[in-house]
Amino acid sequence: MTSTRPYIRSMKGWWRRHPAYRWYLLREATSVVIGLYALCLLWGMTALLLGPGAHDVWRACVQSLPGRVFQLLALAAFAWHAWTWLRLLPLTLAPLRLGRHRISQTRVHRAALGAWALTSVALLVAAAGGLR
Amino acid sequence: MSDTRTIVLECLRYHPERDEAPYHQRFEVPFTPEMSVLEGLQYIKDHLDGSLTFRWSCRMAVCGNCGCMVNGEPVLSCQVFLRDYHPGCVRVEPLDHFPIQRDLAVDPSDFLDKLAQVAPYLIPDPVRTPEDGPHRQTPQQMQDYLDTSACINCLLCYAACPQYGLKADFLGPAALALAHRYNADSRDAGRARRMEVMNSDAGVWGCTLVGRCSEVCPKGVDPAGAINRNKPAAALDTLRRLLQSGRTCTS
Structure with a gap:
């Protein structure tokens, strides 16, 4: 069976074809917010170098209402990106074994989530200590 | 009735x-x-x-x-x-x-062409003949590739992968999973030959880990995992080539 005129379908609107594609795009889009937050921190570091006046301007910006909304958005983006990235982590690792048994992907995911939670709490405690 | x-x-x-x-x-x-x-x-x-x-x-x-x-x-x-x-x-x-x-x-021709590019067969070194007898491996060695060897080339993973639809030269999930299957086989020595195609934009770097390929596989193969486990090896291969070209330039 040969056809001289095969029909090529368009990829237009491909993300509408399955919810998994939309979740994937959301995961990738969080990288943009995270990138912008990194730039914001870089601005803060540069302001520290430039002196008290520049640092006060940066602080006023991040403490303003739009600045706070942006930070909340960045926090949500970080959390979602970390959650989805850690869910995919087992796919990027060689199969882990405990003795002769392979450790399931679910266990690797849970262990990574636990490590993430512990690290976040440790950082929060350290930051709170530094503020005092 | x-x-x-x-x-x-x-x-x-x-x-x-x-x-x-x-x-x-x-x-x-x-x-x-x-x-x-x-x-x-x-x-x-x-x-x-x-x-x-x-x-x-x-x-x-x-x-x-x-x-x-x-x-x-x-x-x-x-x-x-x-x-x-x-x-x-x-x-x-x-x-x-x-x-x-x-x-x-x-028309599956594109998949078949790409499958051929990854040399989906054992490439032993030294070359073996039937007179050499069975090429043995331990059950543990077999476990390293057994799950990816279940692929039946049904193409469901290609239909689930938007990257394959968007990027015409992407080798795609099954071809890359099969490349991994043979690379992981203790009887094979063709890794360097396959790496040339795997370590390219059309190879493992074309995968953005959507992950649907592994979800739809009817045989429980994990193409997304197979592809992404090869990214560190591909990165090391790039580094090795850079170092080699640096040495060639300085000598």
């Missing part, structure tokens, strides 16, 4: 000598609880429209021929049952991302 009910199968039709573009055609199909979607298609061909074209062979999820989109999901049509869609309608379309040859049959 008291268990017989009726369901609507909406099939994508395209006859290149007659149609400018594909269209959907509805068929009312009587079915019993044990009937698969493939059997529904066979009923249409036998009783309603003999011109309906689709591929099938084993009817037991082994040959990988009957893959198609059922209500937007890439599935083996012999593995899904009409009862699970009743009373709704079953929309049957050719596998996404492949050119439609006729009705539900796609």
Whole structure:
């Protein structure tokens, strides 16, 4: 069976074809917010170098209402990106074994989530200590 | 036949000598609880429209021929049952991302070309002949590739991968998973040869880890995992080449 005129379908609107594609795009889009937050921190570091006046301007910006909304958005983006990235982590690792048994992907995911939670709490405690 | 009910199968039709573009055609199909979607298609061909074209062979999820989109999901049509869609309608379309040859049959040539590029066979070093006897490995060594060796080339993973649809030169999930299968085999020495194709934009770096390929695989292969486990090796290969070219420049 040969056809001289095969029909090529368009990829237009491909993300509408399955919810998994939309979740994937959301995961990738969080990288943009995270990138912008990194730039914001870089601005803060540069302001520290430039002196008290520049640092006060940066602080006023991040403490303003739009600045706070942006930070909340960045926090949500970080959390979602970390959650989805850690869910995919087992796919990027060689199969882990405990003795002769392979450790399931679910266990690797849970262990990574636990490590993430512990690290976040440790950082929060350290930051709170530094503020005092 | 008291268990017989009726369901609507909406099939994508395209006859290149007659149609400018594909269209959907509805068929009312009587079915019993044990009937698969493939059997529904066979009923249409036998009783309603003999011109309906689709591929099938084993009817037991082994040959990988009957893959198609059922209500937007890439599935083996012999593995899904009409009862699970009743009373709704079953929309049957050719596998996404492949050119439609006729009705539900796609042209898999692109996949076959790409599969050949990754040399999906053992490349022993030194070369062995039948006189050398069996090429042995331990059960533990076999475990390293066993899951990826279950691939039946059904192409469901390609239909689930938007990167394959968007990026024409991407080797795709099954070809890369099979490259991993042979790289992971203790009897093989072809890793360097395969790395040339794997470590390219069309190879492992073309995968953005959507992850749907592993979800739809009817044999439990994990192509997304196989591809992404090769990214560190591909990165090391790039580094090795850079160091080698640096040495060549300085000497």
